[in-house]
Amino acid sequence: MSAMNRKLIQTLVETISKQVEHFNKTEIECLIREFNVLVGESSIPGRAAHGLDRGRFRSILHNIFGMTDDMIMDGVCRMDGMSVLLRGTLDEKIKYCFHVFDLNGDNYISREEMFHLLKNSLIRQPTDEDPDEGIKDLVEITLKKMDHDHDGRLSFADFERAVKEENLLLEAFGNCLPDTTSIERFEQHVFREQPDQ
């Protein structure tokens, strides 16, 4: 154990376990140690790791869960996000994804946000047609499917209702949840060794 001493980890475990469901204290300790190792790896020699900054957390999400979307990863950068990612119920995942997709935090997913998110997640598929036109069409198709009260934007109620009818719509605007294989691999890796008591 390098940058963080045991007492600090215990304090962190206590604090985090009050905020986060789905992980017990032992598992939280494993996660902190894992992150500490990952952060330590990247730190400049001679300088202590000061914690997990966004860039570092993003590259962890990218390397471990294969997530590539910067915009979406920004929304994941919290430990309670981690809890929902790995163990969340459908209701928690719906709240989480809605929050991630609502880029400006006004509690609606607007046409502009859908366009932005879809453009961002589809960019790796080149097409001969004007890609913006295709994305605009996709926004309209998605709205038709999900905008239950027809006001041209998705409220949480619209989103929740649509996802409960069709679970695949949870990630309609981009990949913001890791796949089960990545989760299993990650959990096996992190929770494999119980910390010494």
Ligand SMILES: [Ca+2]
């Ligand atoms: Ca919004």
Ligand SMILES: [Ca+2]
């Ligand atoms: Ca609506």
